Amino acid sequence: MTKKCESCRVGIDAKVEKCPNCGASQRSWFTRHPIITGIFILILLGIIGMVIVGMNPNSSNQLQTYSGGGGGNSFIQEHMEHALQHLVL
Numbered sequence: 001m002t003k004k005c006e007s008c009r010v011g012i013d014a015k016v017e018k019c020p021n022c023g024a025s026q027r028s029w030f031t032r033h034p035i036i037t038g039i040f041i042l043i044l045l046g047i048i049g050m051v052i053v054g055m056n057p058n059s060s061n062q063l064q065t066y067s068g069g070g071g072g073n074s075f076i077q078e079h080m081e082h083a084l085q086h087l088v089l
């Protein structure tokens with residue numbers, strides 16, 4: 001399997017980390033910065049969580065009601081749909 005070098009556009013093996021022609025790194029930004037990527041994902045999940053909770057001030061009361069009924073999945077799904085609607089608008 002081959003690909004083109006991002007720097008010099010020469011065809012190289014897709015598995016190599018450095019271009020044999022120009023020496024440019026062929027790894028993506030995310031593989032070069034795994035810690036930053038991990039922190040970024042955690043922050044993103046935190047923001048999504050805050051948005052969902054922020055839009056539903058009575059969510060804690062509803063959670064208590066639903067935890068007894070066992071409808072947890074539909075509860076999360078319902079609130080995710082609300083969050084997505086607000087993001088689109």
Ligand SMILES: [Zn+2]
Binds near residue numbers: 008010022023
């Ligand atoms: Zn190259």
